[in-house]
Amino acid sequence: MSTLEIKDLHVSIETEQGTKEILKGVSLTIKTGETHAIMGPNGSGKSTLASTIAGHPRYTVTSGSITLDGEDVLEMSVDERARAGVFLAMQYPVEVPGVTMTNFLRTAKTAIDGEAPALRTWTKDVKAAMQELRIDADFAQRNVNEGFSGGEKKRVEILQLELFKPKFAVLDETDSGLDVDALKVVSEGVNRAHATGNMGTLLITHYTRILRYIKPDFVHVFVDGKVVEEGGPELADRLEEEGYDRYLSGAGAAVAPAVQA
Amino acid sequence: MTETTTEKARIGAPSAQPYINGFTEEGENLSPINADGTVAAPSSGPLAGDSAKGHSHGGGVGVPDSSRAGRLTSYKLEDFKALTGLEEDWRFTPLRRLRGLHTEALSGAAPSVSVSAPEGVTVETVGRDDNRIGTAGIPEDRVSANAWANFKEATVITVPAETSLDSEVSVVLAGNGSEASAQHVVIVAEKFSKGLVVLGHEGSAVVSENVEIVLEDGAELTVVSLQEWNDDSVHASSQQAKIGRDAKFKHITVSLGGNLVRVTPTARFAAPGGEVELFGLYFADAGQHLEHRTYVDHAQPNCVSNVLYKGALQGKDAHTVWVGDVLIQKQAEGTDSYEKNQNLVLTDGCRADSVPNLEIETGLIEGAGHASATGRFDDEHLFYLMARGIPEDVARRLVVRGFLNEIIQKIKVPALEERLTEAVERELAAGDN
Numbered sequence: 001m002s003t004l005e006i007k008d009l010h011v012s013i014e015t016e017q018g019t020k021e022i023l024k025g026v027s028l029t030i031k032t033g034e035t036h037a038i039m040g041p042n043g044s045g046k047s048t049l050a051s052t053i054a055g056h057p058r059y060t061v062t063s064g065s066i067t068l069d070g071e072d073v074l075e076m077s078v079d080e081r082a083r084a085g086v087f088l089a090m091q092y093p094v095e096v097p098g099v100t101m102t103n104f105l106r107t108a109k110t111a112i113d114g115e116a117p118a119l120r121t122w123t124k125d126v127k128a129a130m131q132e133l134r135i136d137a138d139f140a141q142r143n144v145n146e147g148f149s150g151g152e153k154k155r156v157e158i159l160q161l162e163l164f165k166p167k168f169a170v171l172d173e174t175d176s177g178l179d180v181d182a183l184k185v186v187s188e189g190v191n192r193a194h195a196t197g198n199m200g201t202l203l204i205t206h207y208t209r210i211l212r213y214i215k216p217d218f219v220h221v222f223v224d225g226k227v228v229e230e231g232g233p234e235l236a237d238r239l240e241e242e243g244y245d246r247y248l249s250g251a252g253a254a255v256a257p258a259v260q261a
Numbered sequence: 262m263t264e265t266t267t268e269k270a271r272i273g274a275p276s277a278q279p280y281i282n283g284f285t286e287e288g289e290n291l292s293p294i295n296a297d298g299t300v301a302a303p304s305s306g307p308l309a310g311d312s313a314k315g316h317s318h319g320g321g322v323g324v325p326d327s328s329r330a331g332r333l334t335s336y337k338l339e340d341f342k343a344l345t346g347l348e349e350d351w352r353f354t355p356l357r358r359l360r361g362l363h364t365e366a367l368s369g370a371a372p373s374v375s376v377s378a379p380e381g382v383t384v385e386t387v388g389r390d391d392n393r394i395g396t397a398g399i400p401e402d403r404v405s406a407n408a409w410a411n412f413k414e415a416t417v418i419t420v421p422a423e424t425s426l427d428s429e430v431s432v433v434l435a436g437n438g439s440e441a442s443a444q445h446v447v448i449v450a451e452k453f454s455k456g457l458v459v460l461g462h463e464g465s466a467v468v469s470e471n472v473e474i475v476l477e478d479g480a481e482l483t484v485v486s487l488q489e490w491n492d493d494s495v496h497a498s499s500q501q502a503k504i505g506r507d508a509k510f511k512h513i514t515v516s517l518g519g520n521l522v523r524v525t526p527t528a529r530f531a532a533p534g535g536e537v538e539l540f541g542l543y544f545a546d547a548g549q550h551l552e553h554r555t556y557v558d559h560a561q562p563n564c565v566s567n568v569l570y571k572g573a574l575q576g577k578d579a580h581t582v583w584v585g586d587v588l589i590q591k592q593a594e595g596t597d598s599y600e601k602n603q604n605l606v607l608t609d610g611c612r613a614d615s616v617p618n619l620e621i622e623t624g625l626i627e628g629a630g631h632a633s634a635t636g637r638f639d640d641e642h643l644f645y646l647m648a649r650g651i652p653e654d655v656a657r658r659l660v661v662r663g664f665l666n667e668i669i670q671k672i673k674v675p676a677l678e679e680r681l682t683e684a685v686e687r688e689l690a691a692g693d694n
Contacts, residue, residue, distance in 0.1 A: 054648050057640065082650035090648075094641045097605060098664030107659055108649035143663075144645075160649065 002069050002085070002167045004030045004053075004200060009064035011045075011052050022048045024225035025064070028202075030168060035194065035201040037211060037236060040222030041244040046204045047091055049222075050172035053202075054088035055081050068167070083112055085167030089157040089174050096144035101156070102126075104144045105163060112164050129162045133189050151182040158189035169193065170202045175210035187213030208240040223247045328620055329556065329586045334399045338410040341403035350402055353582040353614050355550055358521045360467045360495045361441040362404050367411035369440025372466045374416045378430040382456070383419040393417055393447050397473035398501035401527070405499040408443035408469035415445035418458060420482070422451035429457040429674055436466025436494060444470040450480035450508075457483040459677065462498075463518075465491045474502035476510050478532065483511040485672060486526075488551075489684065490519035497523045504564070506532035513672055514541040514570075516551045517684055523552040530561040530593075537566040541583075542668040542681075544661075544688045545611070547576025555600070556586040559593035568600035571668050573661050574611035575692045584616045589629060597627035604635040605664050607657070607692065658689050 011023035022045045030036050040046050052059045053066060055078040066073040068084055076084060096104070105126060110116045117125075130137065133155045145153050154174055161169055171190065175183055187210060193199055194214075203214060211233070219235040220227045221244075228247055229235065332350070333340065344363045346356045356363060376384045387393075394415055400406035418430060434444065448458050460472065476482050490496060496519050504510050516522045528537040543551045557566040572581045583602040604613035617631035638660050646656035662685060669681050 056644055077653075078644060078647035079650050079652050082648055088648055090645070094645045096642050096645060096660060097636050097638070098660045098662075099646075100663060103659065103663060104646070104649075107655065108646075108651055111650035111652065111655070164649070 002032045004168045005067045007065045010062045011059050012062055022225050030200040032200050035216045036218045037203045037216035038220050038222055044222040045225040046222050047172050050170045050204050053170050087166035087169045089171045091172040093145050093153045095146045099144050102140045129159055133159050134185055150177040158186050162193050168200045172204050175205055190214055208236050211236045329588045334401050338406045341406050344403055362469045362497055365441050367441045367443035369442035370438050371442040371444045372434040372436040375433045379426050379428045381424045382430055385417045387415050387417050397475045397503040398471055404469045404497045408471050411443040412445040417447040419449045420454040420456040423453045426456040429459050431459050433461045436464035441467045444468050447473045449475045450482040452477040453479040455481045459485045461487045463489050465493050467495045470498040472500040476504050476508035478505040479507050481509040485513045488516040488519055488522045494519040495521045499525050501527040504530045504535040507534040509536045511538045516543040521550045525554040527556040529558040530564045533561045533563045535564045539568040540668050540671050541570035542665050543572040545574045545579035545581045548578050550580045552582035554584045559589040559596045562593055563595040566598045570602045573605045575607040577610035579611040582614045586618045589621045591622040594625040599630045601632040606637040
C-alpha cells in the first residue's frame with residue numbers, strides 16, 4: 001500500500017507578464033487501489049497539477065509538498081520521480097527523433113526496474129500489450145511518437161503505463177481527442193493496469209465521458225487552481241448534467257457559491 | 262590585411278533582435294565568413310550589387326550555368342579562378358580557415374600512408390605519370406586542382422578481377438604536419454571483384470586530397486572514409502568514383518574530427534545498370550566546420566542511386582553543410598534515385614545548412630526524390646524521456662545514438678561499426694563537459 005500525498009500545493013509559472021500563480025493551495029491524498037478523477041473547466045490548473053507531480057521544469061512550486069510514502073517528491077529529479085513509481089500519461093506526447101519505440105521501451109524499463117528485463121518475456125509482454133491496445137506491430141520499429149496520430153500517441157502512453165507498472169498513474173486528459181472506439185481501448189488499458197491492485201490513479205479530464213469506462217472512487221472539481229468541491233462518483237453525474245457553469249463566477253452570472261475544500 | 266569582423270546581420274527591425282551568422286534582413290548572406298583579406302569584402306549585401314553580378318557558377322571558364330552539368334572541371338589549376346567565397350560551391354566554406362589550401366603551392370609533407378590488405382590486393386606507390394591517374398577523377402574545384410597540380414606520388418590500391426576479399430583493406434593516412442599538402446589515392450576494383458577499403462584519416466594535417474575510385478564492370482566496392490583528425494586539421498577531399506556496367510558502389514563518409522573538413526564525393530555512371538549508395542555521418546562540436554557535398558551523375562540509363570547523410574551538432578559555432586546534387590541526364594531513362602539529409606541539433610549556437618538539388622532532364626524515370634530535415638533535441642524531448650525514468654545523460658545518448666546508428670549499420674563490418682559507435686559516444690561525452 002502506497003500513498004501519494006499533496007499538501008497545500010502552490011505553483012506558479014513565469015509568463016511575459018510576470019509570475020502567475022496557477023495552483024493556489026491544492027491538497028489531495030491518493031492511495032493504492034484508488035481512482036481519483038480531477039475535473040474542471042479549461043484553465044483551472046488541472047494539467048499544471050499533473051506536470052508538477054512529474055516535475056516539468058516550467059512549473060515552480062512556491063509552497064506546499066508532494067510526498068510518496070513520506071519521501072519528498074519535490075526533491076527528486078524528473079527521472080527519479082519516475083523511478084520512484086510516478087507515471088504521467090501526457091496530454092501531448094512529444095515525438096522523439098532517432099529513438100525507436102522498442103529501444104525506448106526497453107531503456108525506460110531498465111531504468112525503472114534498475115535492471116534489464118529478461119529479453120524473451122519482455123518481447124512477449126510488449127507484443128501482447130500492443131495487441132490489446134490495438135497498436136500495429138510495426139510501431140515497435142518506428143521512432144517514439146513520430147508520425148503517430150493523436151489517438152495512437154495516447155494508446156502508446158497507456159502501453160507504457162501497462163509495461164512500466166507504476167505505483168501511481170497520472171493521466172492528463174488522456175481522453176481528449178479520442179473517438180469512442182479509441183476511448184474504450186484506452187480505458188480498458190487503464191482498467192487492466194488498475195486491476196493489478198498495485199496502482200493508484202489520478203485521472204484528469206475535462207469531460208465526463210471517460211468516467212463511463214473508468215469508475216472513479218473520488219471526484220474533485222477544480223476551479224481557478226483550487227479544489228472547490230469533492231465527492232463520490234455521483235458528483236461526476238451531476239457535472240455531466242450541469243456542466244461547470246455553476247462554479248464559474250462570470251460577469252453577471254448568478255452562481256452558487258463554491259464549496260471550499 | 263584589414264581586420265574584418267564576422268558580419269552579423271539582423272533579422273527584422275534594427276532593434277535588439279537576435280543575430281544569426283550569415284543572415285541579413287534580406288535573407289541568407291553569401292559567405293560573410295569568407296572575407297579572407299585577399300578579396301575585398303562585399304560592401305553591400307552580397308545578394309545584390311557588383312559582387313553578385315560578377316559571379317558565375319562555373320567558377321572559371323566553364324559554362325556559367327546553374328546546372329551541375331555546367332560546372333568547370335579541369336586538371337589545370339590555372340583554369341580555376343581565385344576563390345572569393347561567393348562561388349556556389351564555396352559559399353558555406355570559411356575560406357580563411359582553409360590554411361592556404363586554395364592559395365598556396367601545396368608543398369608540405371602529405372600524411373603518411375600505410376596499408377594493410379588481405380592477400381591478393383596490390384598496393385603500389387607510383388609517380389605522377391602512372392596511367393591510372395586521371396581514370397576516375399577530374400578536379401571540380403580549385404582546391405582539388407591545387408592538389409592535382411602538387412601531389413608528388415600516389416598510392417594505388419587494386420582489388421584484382423574476380424577476387425572476393427574476406428577482410429577489409431585498411432589505409433591509414435596519418436598527418437604529422439601543419440604545412441599545406443597534397444595527397445592522391447587511386448582505388449581500382451577490377452571486373453567482378455568484391456572488396457571494402459577503409460581510408461582512415463588521423464593526426465594533424467592541412468591537406469587537399471584527391472581519391473579516384475574505379476569500379477570496373479560488375480565490381481562491388483565499399484569505400485569508407487573516416488575523418489578522425491585532431492582538432493587543428495584542415496582537410497579537403499574530392500572522392501570521385503566511376504561506375505562500370507552493373508557495378509555496385511557504396512561510399513560511407515564519417516566525419517568526426519578536424520577543424521575544417523570538406524568532403525565532396527562524386528559518383529558518375531559510365532555504363533548502364535550501376536548502383537550507388539552514398540552514406541554519411543557527421544558530428545560537429547563547437548567551432549567545427551564539417552561540409553559534405555555529394556554528387557550523383559546519372560549519365561546512363563537504368564542506374565540506381567541512394568544518398569543518405571545524417572549529422573548531429575553540438576556547441577557554439579558548430580557548423581555543418583550538406584549539399585546533395587543529383588543530375589538525371591536526358592539519356593538516363595529508367596533512373597531510380599533518392600537523396601536525403603537529416604540533422605539533429607543538440608544545443609544552441611549551431612548551424613546546419615542543408616541543400617538538396619535535383620535536376621531531372623527526362624520524365625522516363627522510375628523515381629527521383631529528395632528530402633531534408635533538421636530538427637532539434639529540446640527540453641521537451643528530454644522531459645519526456647526522463648519522465649520515463651531515463652537519466653538525462655542516457656536520454657541524450659539514446660537519441661543521438663539511435664539517430665546516427667542508421668548510417669553505422671550500413672557499414673557491415675562489426676569491428677568498424679563498434680569503433681564508430683564508441684567514437685560517437687566519445688563525442689557525446691565531450692558534449693557533457
